[in-house]
Amino acid sequence: xxxxISPISGFPEYLPAQQLAFNGIVSKIRSVYESFGYVPLETPxxxxxxxxxxxxxxxxxxxxxxxxxxxxxxxxxxKDLALKFDLTVPLARYVSQHYAxxxxxxxxxxxxxxxxxxxxxxxxxxxxxxxDIDYIADSPLPxxxxxxxxxxxxxxxxxxxxxFRMRINNRKLLIGLLQEYKFSKTAExxxxxxxxxxxxxxxxxxxxxELEPSANAxxxxxxxxNFMERRPLxxxxxTAQEGANEIEQVRLALEVLLGxxxxxxxxxxxxxxxxxxxxxxxxxxxxxxxxxPELGSICSGGRYENLAESLSDRKLPGVGISIGLSRxxxxxxTQPQFAPTASTTAQVxxxxxxxxxxxxxxxxxxxxxxxxxxxxxxxxxxxxxxQYQKAEKRGLKYAAIPEENGKVxxxxxxxxxxQSGLTPAEVAAKLKQ
Amino acid sequence: xxxxISPISGFPEYLPAQQLAFNGIVSKIRSVYESFGYVPLETPxxxxxxxxxxxxxxxxxxxxxxxxxxxxxxxxxxKDLALKFDLTVPLARYVSQHYAxxxxxxxxxxxxxxxxxxxxxxxxxxxxxxxDIDYIADSPLPxxxxxxxxxxxxxxxxxxxxxFRMRINNRKLLIGLLQEYKFSKTAExxxxxxxxxxxxxxxxxxxxxELEPSANAxxxxxxxxNFMERRPLxxxxxTAQEGANEIEQVRLALEVLLGxxxxxxxxxxxxxxxxxxxxxxxxxxxxxxxxxPELGSICSGGRYENLAESLSDRKLPGVGISIGLSRxxxxxxTQPQFAPTASTTAQVxxxxxxxxxxxxxxxxxxxxxxxxxxxxxxxxxxxxxxQYQKAEKRGLKYAAIPEENGKVxxxxxxxxxxQSGLTPAEVAAKLKQ
Numbered sequence: 123x124x125x126x127i128s129p130i131s132g133f134p135e136y137l138p139a140q141q142l143a144f145n146g147i148v149s150k151i152r153s154v155y156e157s158f159g160y161v162p163l164e165t166p167x168x169x170x171x172x173x174x175x176x177x178x179x180x181x182x183x184x185x186x187x188x189x190x191x192x193x194x195x196x197x198x199x200x201k202d203l204a205l206k207f208d209l210t211v212p213l214a215r216y217v218s219q220h221y222a223x224x225x226x227x228x229x230x231x232x233x234x235x236x237x238x239x240x241x242x243x244x245x246x247x248x249x250x251x252x253x254d255i256d257y258i259a260d261s262p263l264p265x266x267x268x269x270x271x272x273x274x275x276x277x278x279x280x281x282x283x284x285x286f287r288m289r290i291n292n293r294k295l296l297i298g299l300l301q302e303y304k305f306s307k308t309a310e311x312x313x314x315x316x317x318x319x320x321x322x323x324x325x326x327x328x329x330x331x332e333l334e335p336s337a338n339a340x341x342x343x344x345x346x347x348n349f350m351e352r353r354p355l356x357x358x359x360x361t362a363q364e365g366a367n368e369i370e371q372v373r374l375a376l377e378v379l380l381g382x383x384x385x386x387x388x389x390x391x392x393x394x395x396x397x398x399x400x401x402x403x404x405x406x407x408x409x410x411x412x413x414x415p416e417l418g419s420i421c422s423g424g425r426y427e428n429l430a431e432s433l434s435d436r437k438l439p440g441v442g443i444s445i446g447l448s449r450x451x452x453x454x455x456t457q458p459q460f461a462p463t464a465s466t467t468a469q470v471x472x473x474x475x476x477x478x479x480x481x482x483x484x485x486x487x488x489x490x491x492x493x494x495x496x497x498x499x500x501x502x503x504x505x506x507x508x509q510y511q512k513a514e515k516r517g518l519k520y521a522a523i524p525e526e527n528g529k530v531x532x533x534x535x536x537x538x539x540x541q542s543g544l545t546p547a548e549v550a551a552k553l554k555q
Numbered sequence: 556x557x558x559x560i561s562p563i564s565g566f567p568e569y570l571p572a573q574q575l576a577f578n579g580i581v582s583k584i585r586s587v588y589e590s591f592g593y594v595p596l597e598t599p600x601x602x603x604x605x606x607x608x609x610x611x612x613x614x615x616x617x618x619x620x621x622x623x624x625x626x627x628x629x630x631x632x633x634k635d636l637a638l639k640f641d642l643t644v645p646l647a648r649y650v651s652q653h654y655a656x657x658x659x660x661x662x663x664x665x666x667x668x669x670x671x672x673x674x675x676x677x678x679x680x681x682x683x684x685x686x687d688i689d690y691i692a693d694s695p696l697p698x699x700x701x702x703x704x705x706x707x708x709x710x711x712x713x714x715x716x717x718x719f720r721m722r723i724n725n726r727k728l729l730i731g732l733l734q735e736y737k738f739s740k741t742a743e744x745x746x747x748x749x750x751x752x753x754x755x756x757x758x759x760x761x762x763x764x765e766l767e768p769s770a771n772a773x774x775x776x777x778x779x780x781n782f783m784e785r786r787p788l789x790x791x792x793x794t795a796q797e798g799a800n801e802i803e804q805v806r807l808a809l810e811v812l813l814g815x816x817x818x819x820x821x822x823x824x825x826x827x828x829x830x831x832x833x834x835x836x837x838x839x840x841x842x843x844x845x846x847x848p849e850l851g852s853i854c855s856g857g858r859y860e861n862l863a864e865s866l867s868d869r870k871l872p873g874v875g876i877s878i879g880l881s882r883x884x885x886x887x888x889t890q891p892q893f894a895p896t897a898s899t900t901a902q903v904x905x906x907x908x909x910x911x912x913x914x915x916x917x918x919x920x921x922x923x924x925x926x927x928x929x930x931x932x933x934x935x936x937x938x939x940x941x942q943y944q945k946a947e948k949r950g951l952k953y954a955a956i957p958e959e960n961g962k963v964x965x966x967x968x969x970x971x972x973x974q975s976g977l978t979p980a981e982v983a984a985k986l987k988q
Contacts, residue, residue, distance in 0.1 A: 126603060126605050126606045126648065126865075126866055127606075127648055127651045127652040127866050127867070128652070129652065130599065130601065130602075130603065130636065133599035133600075133601060134599070135597065135598050135599055135649065136596075136597070137653060137656050137657070138594040138595075138596070138657070138663070141594065141595055141596055141597060142594060142595065145595055156900040156901075156929050157924045157928070157929045157930065158924070158929075158930070158931070158932075159899055159900060159901035159929060159930060159931025159932070160900065161571040161574065161575060161898065161899060161900055162571075162574055162575065162578055162900075163569075163571070163574055164568065164569070164574060165568050166563065166566035166567070166568055166668075166682050167566075167600060167638075167668065167670070167682060168563065168566060168682070169563075170559060170563065171623065172559050173559045173560075175623075181623045182622060182623065184622070184623040185620045185621070185622065185623075185633055186620070186621050186622070186623045187618045187619070187620065187621070187638075188618070188619050188620070188621045189615060189617070189618065189619070189672055190604065190608075190614045190615065190617040190618075190619045190637060200618055200672060203563065204623060205600075205620075215559065215560055216568070218560045219560040219561070219562065220570060223570050224570070224571070225898070225945065225948075225949055227934070227935065229931070230571070235599075235600065237600070239622055239633060249599050249600060249601070259935070261935065264910075264913075264934045264935065266913055266917065266934040267934055269917075270932070270934065273921075375913075375914075375917060378914055378917045378918050378921065379917055379920070379921045380921075432559075433559055433560050434560070465594065465658070466592055466594060467589040467592060467593065467594055467595075468589075468592035477697075480697075480699060480808075481808075481811055484699065484702075484808060484811045484812055485811050487812070488706075488811065488812045488813075491590045491591070495590070496589050496590045496591075496592060497590065497591070497592060498591070498592025498662070499591075499592070499703070501660070501697045501699040501700055501703065502660065502692070502694065502697065512658065515658075516658055
């Protein structure tokens with residue numbers, strides 16, 4: 123019996139107060155993304171294995187499906203299907219499949235769980251939520267789209283009350299510099315550079331040297347270390363100049379959207395940001411919490427010139443960013459200022475002193491709900507002090523005790539004070555204040 | 556390439572307008588359930604296979620997990636896990652596992668997808684959403700809880716604008732009658748009776764006769780056909796009387812919550828309602844749409860005396876009801892009065908006449924958002940009529956054209972009229988009307 127109900131490692135689930143706090147976070151991000159005109163999208167939990175693989179994930183981490191207790195699957199089988207491991211591959215498949223029925227630019231956000239068969243450890247889950255936002259065009263993509271995506275994510279994180287730094291770079295700048303130092307395997311080199319923060323300069327240098335012995339890894343790393351002081355724009359090659367210009371343009375657009383001071387205070391150009399994924403081609407961004415740099419980037423993304431390369435003949439450039447919601451929440455819920463409090467959605471508690479009082483209490487509950495209030499009615503008779511104590515502990519602030527004639531006495535738990543003779547509408551007005 | 560992007564049978568996904576309509580339905584039901592003080596809960600997609608099986612589902616319908624391209628799973632494997640096929644088994648596991656950290660009665664709602672490996676056909680999905688609400692006690696459960704659950708579901712369906720009939724019965728009544736007609740295998744007989752609407756009286760009679768040849772299937776079926784006219788309460792055995800009394804008490808409590816006329820018009824006692832699942836012990840309910848009886852029950856549930864029997868030593872009685880959301884939506888979206896319209900969340904569209912106008916348009920977008928509006932800004936310069944046409948087609952009703960000094964001209968698409976010189980706050984006030 124114990125085994126059946128012990129937690130499954132890596133598949134977190136929340137108690138009511140946590141779930142309410144988590145939902146509150148989702149709701150705030152959603153509001154911001156909708157204020158930018160992005161539409162919600164959900165895709166099924168599964169994709170075809172064909173669609174999922176060859177996307178840079180270790181295939182051992184993919185959870186595939188099988189039918190229980192069956193042999194010989196046939197057409198009806200599950201053998202071609204696996205759980206999605208991110209929200210980008212499903213987006214690429216979705217826009218390819220539904221291209222004719224979508225309007226472009228296609229602005230969508232998506233908040234859903236994804237699954238990876240990683241060895242579970244703190245902050246690493248096998249099921250975790252991502253909150254993605256992407257802007258997909260079917261014609262050349264203006265840099266204003268990069269700024270819009272960054273602004274939306276910036277406002278979303280701000281709406282959560284987080285202190286953070288967005289670190290912005292552009293792959294063209296890094297690629298131009300790599301070329302300057304005689305690298306030709308630039309895609310592979312970017313992956314190595316992506317580990318800079320994790321493994322340090324020494325190790326990255328030896329990895330770069332191993333990748334391409336004929337290139338000048340040492341010169342490259344020395345250059346990016348003091349890049350800002352040393353390199354005037356004119357000294358860069360064309361690719362690097364294009365990258366530097368794009369960074370500048372995105373920054374200017376961002377200042378129009380967020381205000382210059384906000385951009386100065388919370389974003390930074392960081393030439394070491396490379397991102398590990400193949401498909402990024404321009405802007406790349408990572409975001410660090412000032413109070414929890416050890417979490418790593420909690421909001422990352424960038425621009426890709428061709429989202430659905432392997433799925434569609436159309437060229438669909440886009441830009442997107444993803445918030446690692448489960449990981450972010452695992453930190454937020456431990457912080458006093460974000461810690462979950464209420465474990466109920468109700469605003470008003472209706473106690474039950476005796477079973478004989480049930481009809482009057484039920485009528486009061488119905489009337490208060492009709493007045494627009496969220497009402498929890500006790501159906502189990504108990505001494506009032508016990509009920510009040512339990513209700514307050516769960517985060518309720520008021521009780522309503524039915525009187526005659528449809529009025530109620532409103533009890534405020536914080537002050538232990540009662541106000542009698544209120545109509546349901548009066549209670550609703552009072553609680554809205 | 557084509558195969559990778561063709562739909563996966565039985566795993567529906569929606570276009571933006573459908574998704575927005577679907578989310579609107581979820582949001583309405585959620586509001587009603589929260590107004591009753593129920594808290595949201597999510598459980599992981601997977602449960603242990605041990606926990607899932609032996610719950611009356613055909614194990615061939617269960618999707619289990621496997622790791623892709625691995626041999627020899629070890630502790631880190633997926634072989635013990637399968638996708639949940641309903642929200643009731645996870646609820647039972649959840650309350651057993653987290654018993655010490657929950658407050659009882661535990662009121663929760665849960666809206667999540669579940670998975671069944673059924674052969675896909677119209678209205679039958681392999682991934683589909685259920686919207687469940689349950690009231691779980693750790694002490695005797697008052698009948699008022701049954702009424703509360705029915706009232707919440709009733710108000711939820713009403714909030715969607717549906718015309719429906721809730722058909723209410725009590726298993727004790729059926730069990731008492733089955734005993735009267737010499738049935739001893741009452742649990743199995745209830746499952747046979749559950750098929751009455753689907754396969755008709757003749758076939759049910761032969762199934763009942765086959766189940767228990769010594770019982771009087773014919774007498775039983777004749778009795779329930781004319782039950783209301785013929786059987787005074789006093790003529791029933793004790794079990795059946797208890798069932799009849801419970802139906803009456805639930806109905807009276809429901810009248811207090813919903814009003815007598817509403818209860819008269821929209822609910823009915825129906826002795827043929829049995830429900831197929833083992834765990835129901837008292838109240839059972841099914842709900843039929845008046846405009847689409849062919850959908851079958853879109854909202855079903857009942858009372859169970861012991862939710863977590865196989866998982867916990869504690870007795871946890873409860874009552875719950877489940878809305879078959881994906882199936883309900885598959886019908887609603889085809890009906891003119893419910894058909895999805897807008898495919899955007901934005902209220903105001905900001906056009907872009909030329910790239911030079913971008914900074915002014917971006918500033919206007921930022922200001923209108925700061926005033927609380929949901930704003931879609933065009934980043935692709937195009938002739939205005941083309942842009943307006945596309946925006947209106949996606950459900951936008953207004954455009955805002957930036958003027959000097961931070962003011963805008965508001966264009967109303969329906970009337971092709973423009974009003975100039977509005978501040979962002981004035982636009983927000985106007986659109987709130």
